[in-house]
Amino acid sequence: MAGTTEVKKAACYFCHMNCGMLVHVEDGVVKKVTGDPEHPFNQGAQCPRGASAMDHLNHINRVNYPLKRVGERGSGNFKRVSWEEALEDIAARLKKYKAEYGAESIATAGGTNRTDDWARRRFFNLLGSPNVVHTSPVCWIPNFLVETAIYGWSAFDPEIMGSRCVVVWGHNPGASYLPEMRGLLEAREKNGTKIIVIDPRCSETAARADLWLPIRPGSDCALALAWLNVIINEELYDADFVENWTVGFEELRERVQEYTPEWAEAKTWVPAERIAMAARTYATSRPACIQWGVATDQLGRATSAVAQARAVLRAICGNLDVPGGDVMPGPHPTFITDVEMELNELLPEEQRAKQLGADRFKLSTWPGYKLLNEQLERVWGKGLPAEWMCEASPPVLWRAILTGKPYPVKALIVLADNPLSSYANSRLVYEALNKLDLLVVMDYWLTPTAALADYVLPAASWLERPVLTTTYGVSDWLIASERAVQPLYERKTDYDFWRALGIKMGQEEYWPWQTNEEAFQYRLEPLGYGLETYGDFVQGVRFDFAPREYYKYLEKGFATPSGKVELKSSILEKLGYDPLPHYVEPPFSPEATPELARDYPLILIAGGGFMPFYHSEHRQITRLRLLHPEPRVAINPELAQELAIKEGDWVWIETPKGKVKQRAKLTTAVPPGVVQAERGWWYPEKGAKDLFGVWESNINACLDDDPDTCDPACGSWCTRSVLCRIAKVEG
């Protein structure tokens, strides 16, 4: 009908927040995108990315049709093919690899929260391959899994409004989670909530803290252990909770004696009395919460030790699952969560055993997943999704592709991911991608990774797809949003892709839902709203927050083998890890590698979110790019003067792995011995043949992912404490 105007309730996928958006659609054409005032996160607001949604939808460089490579890999030449031709050929080749090398020779790499990841896992379980990867070892998962081992779910839902003290640790919501930052400032304005920020640099968030602890990059573990030392020795912990609901406290007490604030001062560069004061503030301001921060997932072999010490802090201070504290939501009790859609039970035991990295990174792979889920299913009724929580190790995957060991890997399906820019050791990733027999990339754009692909498939973005926000099914709420328009051109959703490929692979009976909406409707039915379509649910219900319950352990116990918080973790012990908090120095530091530090004397922080971009995205959105046209490396003016570097100079950042250049940004937000480089940089304006300049400024080319330097439990590589040197680019 001509002249119809609708307002669609969509959700933005330009970052994790999934902010609600109202999309004004006239005759099937998007005319305007505004924030949804009814949405609990953004409350009508938009960030610069959300505001520029139409630029993304209609961008001239979007991939709109399936493309097949013609000529040499890396030549950047593609021709348009039909979906049918592409899927037919991909399926035929996957069948061949499966027959010749086993299903494990086919792998997939995914990205963050733009997709229905359960569909990916469903496809791979049906295929029989355990080799699914994301950047999970460096994003959320190590903290989540270690916490789950200790207290039976992650306490990732801090109740800031109601908290007396919030510890923002390795996290900068001021540049990455804007609605969360608003909540933080509002809590302080309304309740006088104290904000403690732990960050090596004066971030947007640190600049607004009541107390900022500028630690040496990567020394988080020392700080957490010293807090434990102070809180235990000064008896500031919650004695009742410790007595009734924990095991291992005496061993913990003994263990932390060596970790005095004076000991930590040398490690963290923060004065001992300041460490102690912060510990006292945290422990005596109850309820308090410690927020998750991604930086603590990226500390190489020190990663899970930091998570362990922080989990124990939350527990002994009596903040677990209390109002205003570290709330453990548990899974949504009613609707069908991600894990229930994955068909993990169909992956045979012998295929699970082949998961790359499962022999060494045991918490984040099948061995740990099995132990955790036994407990979770007993107490919560359902476990964690295998997506993200049970994955092959990316560094082990790249090496398997390159060496054929422990077995050949021939094909990789990359969806919502750009491994050349998002994984450490980019040169090795590049060699691995080149070695593949088949590389399929589904994306919005021709990315550096897509430029190497055999097939590039057009992905629908959030205006073109419904979104069911469920935090991968590990939270007790969901938000349902609809698509504003059907996918333009021949773009498809990831669900459509997995289903179509699944059908070609003989999985038809397992893909009964023809569209995302049908699948979502199936998942929502148990909620009992009695609505006929997914669209009715979005328009009529949209949000389902299970009634918030606290102190759930009083009734259920904790989902651990002892039913209590295991300060000494039996699950970590069973997997062969130190069951008690302990100190681990990150793999690259003046202390860990003094000989390396002679040639590479500076500590490099290779990461940290910054506006207006998200990860490696949005560099082609002109109005955003003009706000931040080039990568910038933060350098203290004192250091810059020593090296004759001026504001805006191109600067080489060099490690033993490689060197890239970024523009100097002179700032006292970092100390003289530390530099911080931006991540995710590539130049969409440069050609596919040049891989869009991915070697010029991509800081991941300077990072190592040697499995021996990675976290022993979760396989995290190190990005936040790396040794480097810098020099002005001459000429």
Next chain:
Amino acid sequence: MRTMHWGMVIDLRRCIGCHACTVACQIENNLPLNERWNKVFTVGPEGEFPLVTSHFLPRPCMHCQDAPCVDGCPTGASQRRPDGIIIVDGERCIGCKFCMLVCPYGVRQFEVEKGIVQKCHLCYERLEQGEMPRCVETCQLKARYAGDLDDPGSEVAALIKQANARPLYPHLGTKPLVYYIFP
């Protein structure tokens, strides 16, 4: 009907420098990609590490009630509306840029394609329809407020009183309608 007396309060304790207002304003007003009526500046960091401070400063048109741009405009294109909002009548503007020269806040932009000077008009058309300016609506940190300065019950009047909001560079004497809460 009583005339509104529009004003804006920007809470610099809240602003986090995300540039959402810059971008949303650009889209709302259909500006060329490199023209911005609503820039955000970084102030600092000042001091030596770790004793540093920094904040952000969004800078829309200040809508001065004693406006040099209006006084100096040779064609009468720059005007002050009864509700206090300073606008540019594109039909009358000859692009002489005198207003750009005299604006102490540097908020005026020469639009190359049209050959005229334009700037923030507080989204007066939205205000007339009962909507907030786009920069207010879009702000994730809720750092911006718009309302009637003459109404003592309005959010803006309350903030000016309680949080001691004051104009930027008040010594210039141009009497802006935009107030800042400084950190």
